[in-house]
Amino acid sequence: MPRTRIKICGITREQDLHAAIDAGADALGFVFYPKSPRYVTAARYAELARELPPYVNAVALFVNATVDEVSDVVAAGPVSLLQFHGDETPEECAALAAAVQRPFTRAYRVKPDTTGADLLESEAQYRAASPWFSGLLLDTYVDAYGGAGKVFDWSLIPKELAPRVVLSGGLSVHNVTGAVAQVRPFAVDISSGVEASKGIKDARKIAAFIDAARAGDATLLSQEHHESQSS
Numbered sequence: 001m002p003r004t005r006i007k008i009c010g011i012t013r014e015q016d017l018h019a020a021i022d023a024g025a026d027a028l029g030f031v032f033y034p035k036s037p038r039y040v041t042a043a044r045y046a047e048l049a050r051e052l053p054p055y056v057n058a059v060a061l062f063v064n065a066t067v068d069e070v071s072d073v074v075a076a077g078p079v080s081l082l083q084f085h086g087d088e089t090p091e092e093c094a095a096l097a098a099a100v101q102r103p104f105t106r107a108y109r110v111k112p113d114t115t116g117a118d119l120l121e122s123e124a125q126y127r128a129a130s131p132w133f134s135g136l137l138l139d140t141y142v143d144a145y146g147g148a149g150k151v152f153d154w155s156l157i158p159k160e161l162a163p164r165v166v167l168s169g170g171l172s173v174h175n176v177t178g179a180v181a182q183v184r185p186f187a188v189d190i191s192s193g194v195e196a197s198k199g200i201k202d203a204r205k206i207a208a209f210i211d212a213a214r215a216g217d218a219t220l221l222s223q224e225h226h227e228s229q230s231s
């Protein structure tokens with residue numbers, strides 16, 4: 001059973017970048033959306049990116065950005081993955097990703113009336129539109145584009161989709177163990193739940209969150225062990 005990958009999103013300071021890496025994060029997210037309290041410019045990203053060690057993925061998050069804006073960020077520093085978190089259509093995501101030759105995740109902002117079939121259909125549309133599509137990120141629909149700290153009903157995620165999704169939206173040290181054990185996502189993504197204030201991370205919250213996610217992995221491992229012993 002693979003361990004759940006962990007992304008810490010909304011890094012704006014060198015000390016937060018190091019706190020996330022030291023705690024064992026697999027990926028760090030940088031928000032290139034000017035209206036976000038976690039916004040960093042491409043020039044600021046160039047400074048932060050100098051601190052990135054090997055094998056830690058940098059994820060560039062955009063909301064309805066232009067090709068020029070995405071290209072500026074990719075030129076500023078290493079970018080492993082794009083995250084489109086606005087109203088981008090499958091065709092727009094495909095064009096942006098192809099322009100900079102990078103894979104992308106697409107945020108699906110889940111509403112109370114979203115169904116599992118909606119999620120599967122959306123995933124199929126993005127997959128068909130681009131060879132650069134690398135999976136859906138599930139977030140909660142709110143009146144902002146993201147980073148709002150709100151949870152959605154995880155039970156609507158189809159079992160067959162879960163191993164391919166990034167689960168986000170209102171995760172915290174208090175719910176991530178259960179989220180990993182219940183949903184079994186490929187990865188979890190958190191921003192506001194590990195902050196001291198908007199845009200400022202708390203190193204202790206990051207470490208506690210990663211420990212709690214690992215506790216979810218341990219729960220799954222122990223369940224698998226019991227299942228294999230009783231069969």
Ligand SMILES: O=C(O)c1ccccc1N[C@@H]1O[C@H](COP(=O)(O)O)[C@@H](O)[C@H]1O
Pocket residue numbers: 009010029031033036037038061063085137139145146147148149150168169170171189190191192193
């Ligand atoms: O973090 C932001 O400011 C942000 C702005 C616009 C779109 C997405 C944003 N963040 C992403 O939102 C989800 C959920 O965050 P949270 O953990 O509930 O605060 C996450 O994927 C962030 O990457």
